[in-house]
Amino acid sequence: MADIAQLKKTATQIRRDILRQVHSCASGHPGGSLGCADFFTALYFDVMDHNPAFNMKGTNEDVFFLSNGHISPVFYSTLARSGYFPVAELATFRKLNSRLQGHPATHEGLPGIRVASGSLGQGISVAIGVALAKKMNGDPKTVFVLTGDGELQEGQIWEAAMFAPHNKVDNLIVTVDYNGRQIDGDTKDVLSLGDLEGKWKTFGWEVLHIEDGNDMEEIVNVLHKAKSMTGNGKPIAILMKTEMGYPIDFMVGTHKWHGAAPNDEQLARALAQLEETLEDY
Amino acid sequence: MLQDYISSGKKATRDGFGEGLYELGLENKDVVALCADLVASLKMQKFIDHDPSRFIQTGIAEANMMGIAAGLAIGGKIPYTGTFANFSTGRVYDQIRQSIAYSHKNVKICASHAGLTLGEDGATHQILEDMGMMKMLPGMTVINPCDFNQTKAATKAIAEYYGPVYLRFGRPNWPNIMSDTKFEIGKAVIMNEGTDVTIIATGHLVWNALEAARSLEAQGISVYLINIHTIKPLDNEAILDAVSKTKCVVTCEEHNMFGGLGDAVANVLSRNFPAPQEYVAVKDSFGESGEPTELLAKYGLGIGDIEAAAKKVMARK
Numbered sequence: 001m002a003d004i005a006q007l008k009k010t011a012t013q014i015r016r017d018i019l020r021q022v023h024s025c026a027s028g029h030p031g032g033s034l035g036c037a038d039f040f041t042a043l044y045f046d047v048m049d050h051n052p053a054f055n056m057k058g059t060n061e062d063v064f065f066l067s068n069g070h071i072s073p074v075f076y077s078t079l080a081r082s083g084y085f086p087v088a089e090l091a092t093f094r095k096l097n098s099r100l101q102g103h104p105a106t107h108e109g110l111p112g113i114r115v116a117s118g119s120l121g122q123g124i125s126v127a128i129g130v131a132l133a134k135k136m137n138g139d140p141k142t143v144f145v146l147t148g149d150g151e152l153q154e155g156q157i158w159e160a161a162m163f164a165p166h167n168k169v170d171n172l173i174v175t176v177d178y179n180g181r182q183i184d185g186d187t188k189d190v191l192s193l194g195d196l197e198g199k200w201k202t203f204g205w206e207v208l209h210i211e212d213g214n215d216m217e218e219i220v221n222v223l224h225k226a227k228s229m230t231g232n233g234k235p236i237a238i239l240m241k242t243e244m245g246y247p248i249d250f251m252v253g254t255h256k257w258h259g260a261a262p263n264d265e266q267l268a269r270a271l272a273q274l275e276e277t278l279e280d281y
Numbered sequence: 282m283l284q285d286y287i288s289s290g291k292k293a294t295r296d297g298f299g300e301g302l303y304e305l306g307l308e309n310k311d312v313v314a315l316c317a318d319l320v321a322s323l324k325m326q327k328f329i330d331h332d333p334s335r336f337i338q339t340g341i342a343e344a345n346m347m348g349i350a351a352g353l354a355i356g357g358k359i360p361y362t363g364t365f366a367n368f369s370t371g372r373v374y375d376q377i378r379q380s381i382a383y384s385h386k387n388v389k390i391c392a393s394h395a396g397l398t399l400g401e402d403g404a405t406h407q408i409l410e411d412m413g414m415m416k417m418l419p420g421m422t423v424i425n426p427c428d429f430n431q432t433k434a435a436t437k438a439i440a441e442y443y444g445p446v447y448l449r450f451g452r453p454n455w456p457n458i459m460s461d462t463k464f465e466i467g468k469a470v471i472m473n474e475g476t477d478v479t480i481i482a483t484g485h486l487v488w489n490a491l492e493a494a495r496s497l498e499a500q501g502i503s504v505y506l507i508n509i510h511t512i513k514p515l516d517n518e519a520i521l522d523a524v525s526k527t528k529c530v531v532t533c534e535e536h537n538m539f540g541g542l543g544d545a546v547a548n549v550l551s552r553n554f555p556a557p558q559e560y561v562a563v564k565d566s567f568g569e570s571g572e573p574t575e576l577l578a579k580y581g582l583g584i585g586d587i588e589a590a591a592k593k594v595m596a597r598k
Contacts, residue, residue: 057357106384114355115384122380125345129352129360132337136313137356156376159345167337 002046002220009277010081011041011216016274017077017090017281019248022261025094028102031257032148033074035179035242038216040078043144047223052083054111062141063130065115067123068148068177069103070259076100079112080281087281121154123147124174128164131172142230146175150182153191158203164235165204173226174205175238177213181255200237213242248273283473283495283506288456294485295393295450297429297461299324301436302361302391306331309359309440315350316363317343322452323363323393343368347376347388354386359440362388366395366449367408370415381445382418389439390415394452395425396535397563397580398485398573407568413540415447416513422466423512425449425534425542427487429457431510434464442466449484451535453573456488459508469516471523475503478591479523482533483509483542486561486582490533493587502591512542517549524550529557529594533587535577538562557597559590 014037022028044050048062066075073093080087085099092098099110103118115126127145134141151157164172176196184190193199200207206229210222219240226236244258245251248270262270305312306328314328315337329336337353339346343364350360362369369392370377381388392411399407416423422444426432432450439446459470469481473494482490487508494504505523509516524530530550532543543560550556563580577583 056355058355059357115351115386116379119375119379121344122348122376125348125376126352126355126380128345129349129354130356131352132349133353133356133358136334136358156342156344156348159339159342160348163339163342163345163349166340 004217004220007041007045007216007220010045011037012274013276013278014041014074014077014081016271016276018073019262019267019270020280021073021076021090021093023267024091026261027094028073028261029070029259030073030261031244031251031255032068032071032177032179034248034251035213035244035246036071036074036146036177038214038219039146039175039240039242040074042216042219042223044078044082046220047227048144049141054084056114058114058130059137060139060141063114063143065123065127065143065145066104066117067145068120068151069117072100072102072104075104081278084112085110090281120148120151121156124157124160127172128160128169131169134171141171142227143172144175145172146177149176149178149180149193150187150190152176152193161200161203161205168233169235170233171230172235173230173238174235175240177242178239179242179244181244181258183255183258185255196239204234205237206234208236208238210238210240213240214246283491283498286458286472286491288458290457291454292429292457293452293454294426294429294432295322295324295452297432298391298393298436298450299327301433303327303331305437305440306335311357311359312361312440313337313353313358314361314363315339315346317341317346317368319364322365323391325363343373344376347373348380350388351380351384351386354388360388361391363391363393365406366392366411367406370411371408374414378418382421385420386445387443389446389448391436391448393450395449396451396484397568397576397582398451398453398535400452400573400576401570403570404567409537409563409568410540411449412512412536412542416545420444421513422446423449424466424510425484425512426510427484427508428455428459430461431459431464433461435510438464438466451485455485458488458491467511467514467516469519470508470510471519472508473504473506475505476526477503478595479505479507479527479530480533480587480591481507481509481520481530481542481546483512484535486533486535489577489582489584490587492584493591496584496588497591504591509542512545515545515549520546520549521554524556525554529598531559531561531587531590531594533561533582535582536562538564557594559594561587561590
């Protein structure tokens, strides 16, 4: 059984890490990162069977791909807190000669990253390739991928969405960060996603929901349920409703913090809302 | 020596790819193939018939194909993607750039129907910019073999090299002149050593350059002829060695004059051994429908064009 209280503590520390990373370089994407901190914590500290002694192939372990690479701060903090690389390295985020590039990359050899992402729409395709390789290799583990909801406006997403059910890629779990916001505003205004559940179902996916993507217990339960449904001939999509900027009072309810860093005063206000549960880096 | 290169008959470079892929599939179980609804055009059926479990049909979805290929490479496979050159490059440039090149994935991007010799389908499909796009990607190897045998050998050789490769070939039946066993990435083939003019050719134009060289030799002009199948990394040493002897060069390619072989050679020469150069290449235009040899003639890529360029560049020494 997952220790929900401990997972929540870890997620809180990851949120502190996110804010301190983007504040330190005065750039980056805190909004989506904060919204997905619970999801990342659940994946890496409970759901995935993974090995922080990183190897690129990911043989016989669950692997994760971040398609919406701009939420790199939450990815980096999660990897560091999981033991992939020293937590102190988070201080180099977005700075010269760092392995922690603005968007995730393999080029500098950061453990835990298997492909670059940032240009949107590509992660599900890559995850499908890894899932197919696992099947060819007789590897029973699962491939996870997270995409943004605004990202679903990219055409390649739907090429991948059509491919996976046709080819019974059933060792694949796609989670959509369904926060309803993107850079230029709310997705319903920029380019409506319409009936998202209907779209995935019509393409042939098994669809699950996380109604509150900032409720650790629900995330853990649904992710475990999804994992138990692999191997049944269908890929799985999870529509996870999150709140961009959660739980910082002045960051929620707006798309403004998608790609803006807090200043000194804002950082102090935000950190005051997040207990230092593990040690700050 | 020029007389060593005799055509054993006409065969398509894409057939060389299909044969090479099939033989590679027998030898190397990590090799997998992907295709975006062009199996017959890419000659991939023989590979598929041998082992359908290592073939992935993506449908007409090239962006997804490139991403899947990157993922297969992460999983330890050696993926060969197959579609037309146009859809292997321009259509999916960003996918190749991020998921394959920047991420240094061991994907072999195999591109048929490149250049004007695609023929009747016309300019929508006749990509003349692909080598330029691909050679600008850091870490990308770019190969444009000249005939069936060289394409077959290249197809097998690139599996032995770890890293992304763009392998460009074409549609028409074309004289088959090279060895089908020897292929070294980045190593130019010296077809003839001469003293008056260097001709460096790639792809289908190697045959035209060979015919032009024969004609020039008959006129008493000594030609240093290089078959440069690898555009990147370029065999700088072979180029400088030849041009230091002849003091002038003609480059020949079925590609736009901007960004292709000619510019790559000019780059090396300007920094090391400045020398007069003439380009036999498409003069910054799109193509059109027609028969392959008609098109090569109309766009200035014929045997006579190479001869004329050789005489012109010699006069500039």
